[in-house]
Amino acid sequence: MKKNLLLIEDNEYNLYMMSFLLEKNGFDVKVAKNGKDGIMLALSEKPEVILLDIQLPEMDGYQVLKELKNHDELKNIPVIAVTSYAMPGDREKILQAGANGYIEKPINPDTFISDILKCLKDGS
Amino acid sequence: MFLRDYMVVIPGWVFFLIVLGIGILITSVTWALILKRRVEDRTKKLKMALEKAQEADRLKSAFLAAMSHELRTPLNSIIGFTGILLKGLAGPLNEEQKRQLLMVKESSQHLLALINDILDISKIEAGELKLFPSRFDLRASLEKLIGMCRHFTEKKGLYLEFNITEGVHEVIADQKRLEQVLINLLTNAVKFTEKGGITVTCTADQKNYIISVKDTGIGINGNYLPLIFEPFRQIDSGLSRKYEGTGLGLSISKRLIEMMGGKIFVESEPGKGSNFTVVLPKNMEGQDEKESSLDRG
Numbered sequence: 001m002k003k004n005l006l007l008i009e010d011n012e013y014n015l016y017m018m019s020f021l022l023e024k025n026g027f028d029v030k031v032a033k034n035g036k037d038g039i040m041l042a043l044s045e046k047p048e049v050i051l052l053d054i055q056l057p058e059m060d061g062y063q064v065l066k067e068l069k070n071h072d073e074l075k076n077i078p079v080i081a082v083t084s085y086a087m088p089g090d091r092e093k094i095l096q097a098g099a100n101g102y103i104e105k106p107i108n109p110d111t112f113i114s115d116i117l118k119c120l121k122d123g124s
Numbered sequence: 125m126f127l128r129d130y131m132v133v134i135p136g137w138v139f140f141l142i143v144l145g146i147g148i149l150i151t152s153v154t155w156a157l158i159l160k161r162r163v164e165d166r167t168k169k170l171k172m173a174l175e176k177a178q179e180a181d182r183l184k185s186a187f188l189a190a191m192s193h194e195l196r197t198p199l200n201s202i203i204g205f206t207g208i209l210l211k212g213l214a215g216p217l218n219e220e221q222k223r224q225l226l227m228v229k230e231s232s233q234h235l236l237a238l239i240n241d242i243l244d245i246s247k248i249e250a251g252e253l254k255l256f257p258s259r260f261d262l263r264a265s266l267e268k269l270i271g272m273c274r275h276f277t278e279k280k281g282l283y284l285e286f287n288i289t290e291g292v293h294e295v296i297a298d299q300k301r302l303e304q305v306l307i308n309l310l311t312n313a314v315k316f317t318e319k320g321g322i323t324v325t326c327t328a329d330q331k332n333y334i335i336s337v338k339d340t341g342i343g344i345n346g347n348y349l350p351l352i353f354e355p356f357r358q359i360d361s362g363l364s365r366k367y368e369g370t371g372l373g374l375s376i377s378k379r380l381i382e383m384m385g386g387k388i389f390v391e392s393e394p395g396k397g398s399n400f401t402v403v404l405p406k407n408m409e410g411q412d413e414k415e416s417s418l419d420r421g
Contacts, residue, residue, distance in 0.1 A: 017205050084194075110211075
């Protein structure tokens with residue numbers, strides 16, 4: 001069974017790279033380039049996990065997180081932040097905002113999949 | 125009329141004193157007013173300078189955060205796609221293509237290390253780096269790092285011995301930052317050693333753990349010894365051409381260990397090897413209290 005995953009990321013190359021890597025590792029990947037589309041896709045697709053960039057146009061990752069966690073149908077879907085915000089304290093801030101996991105960019109292609117699975121295991 | 129009357133009553137010398145007094149009074153008041161104005165001026169200027177400095181500080185932090193973010197985003201694609209290609213996920217590669225992509229991978233990792241180091245040192249210099257102390261098992265942490273290091277020593281045909289005495293258990297420190305320091309010492313040892321190997325020891329006294337990383341490598345010239353904990357010294361010394369690195373690792377390590385209340389020092393002999401020692405308080409949080417209570421006692 002393919003794991004249904006939603007990837008919200010505004011950078012075109014990063015979006016392509018991560019979805020390629022995820023699909024090759026057996027994920028069924030839906031993509032959104034902004035928060036609003038991301039939330040709509042989350043509602044229609046009910047993914048098992050959401051990978052969320054934090055710096056996004058218009059609605060940033062924090063706002064997306066808030067919307068997702070306030071929505072009855074979506075609040076139980078684990079959200080993993082995949083972000084370039086890697087200054088001290090960013091991780092804590094993002095987890096505090098409701099993310100179930102945090103992966104720093106640049107991702108490590110050798111461990112990206114296991115990192116995601118680990119976040120899912122720890123979060124549940 | 126009146127004036128003349130007074131002049132009759134008041135002797136000349138008193139009149140002189142009064143005029144002198146009034147003169148002094150007027151001068152003093154004028155001076156006081158000028159001084160007050162000057163003080164106000166200076167205060168205003170100082171306040172402006174302070175605001176300007178605070179603004180510059182804020183801008184510097186914002187700049188660093190933005191730089192970190194902006195550099196990571198393209199680096200994510202470079203490292204990601206390189207990894208995908210190397211894994212053969214986008215199709216098979218011939219040996220030469222693999223070789224070249226491995227060089228891209230190494231270069232991008234070097235660039236990432238540089239970004240992380242420059243950010244670290246800037247944060248430390250600005251006094252903005254915060255430590256996150258937690259309680260963890262130092263032995264397990266050391267064993268993990270030595271395990272990670274073994275791959276590299278085996279590749280170079282070096283031995284890797286370790287000796288952790290029985291008393292080494294729990295420590296309260298910033299685990300991520302301590303491991304960063306130890307990884308730095310271990311990778312330096314591997315990098316600068318061509319034959320022989322590396323010995324890691326850890327002992328404990330009442331208050332501290334003493335961790336040492338000893339190698340049989342090229343050693344450090346006595347002239348350079350006092351400088352190696354200063355930023356960018358490897359680059360200065362011209363060694364960077366032969367040995368890759370940011371030249372920031374040791375200066376970051378020193379600051380981090382000092383922030384945890386510890387010390388780091390080196391003994392070295394050119395051609396024989398180097399021995400880096402870290403003295404780490406068992407509890408970085410209790411450190412200040414203990415010291416101040418000792419002072420009082």
